[in-house]
Amino acid sequence: MDWLYFCIFFAACLGAGVTGGLFPPGEWYRQLTKPVWTPPDWVFPVTWMVLYVCIALAATRVASLPDNGLALAFWSLQIAFNGLWTPVFFGLRKIRLGMAVVAALWLAVLSGMIALWQVDWVAGALFVPYLIWVTIASALNAAVWRLNPGEAQAA
Structure with a gap:
């Protein structure tokens, strides 16, 4: 494995992930009605750290292989949308726009x-x-979005 590639891709993942610290859920999110199956708060950072390692490993595996252009283009697109969702949903409190970002x-x-x-x-x-x-x-x-129609309309 090329550790330099891994470190670069992992740094990109952490760059996307740091938005969670810059735009924490806060009181606004805690006050929203959420489904009963919402994972506990501790699950999110643990899951994301594991996923960021997998995401970086995936890119590292293909970085030096031929015909990797489309794969790395989609890798770049996903990490951009990954980093965008948190500021949209938690920072701007735009539930509907957050839905569009997570769909993308x-x-x-x-x-x-x-x-x-x-x-x-x-x-x-x-x-x-x-x-x-x-x-x-x-x-x-x-x-x-469905459980908080007033919030979704206001934001």
Whole structure:
């Protein structure tokens, strides 16, 4: 494994992840009605750290392989949407716009997984847990939108 590549891709993941510290959920989010299946708060940072390692490993595996352009383009797109969701949802408190961002993230992750798989099946498989988690996050965003129509309209 090329550790320099891994460190660069992992730094990009951490750059996206740091938005969680810059825009924490706070009291506004705690006051929202959420579905009963909402994961406890501690699950989010633990899950994201594991996923960021997988996401960085996937990119590292394909970085030096031929025909990796589309896979790395989708990798870049997903990390951009990944970093955008938290400031939109928690920073701006835009639940509907957050739904649009997480939908774009889901499509980018799915497309990235398929493109990575075509270059290196292990890299594509490393995106499977990510797609599952973003599916859960999308459902949670949609449920919060549905359960808080007044907040969704105001924001």
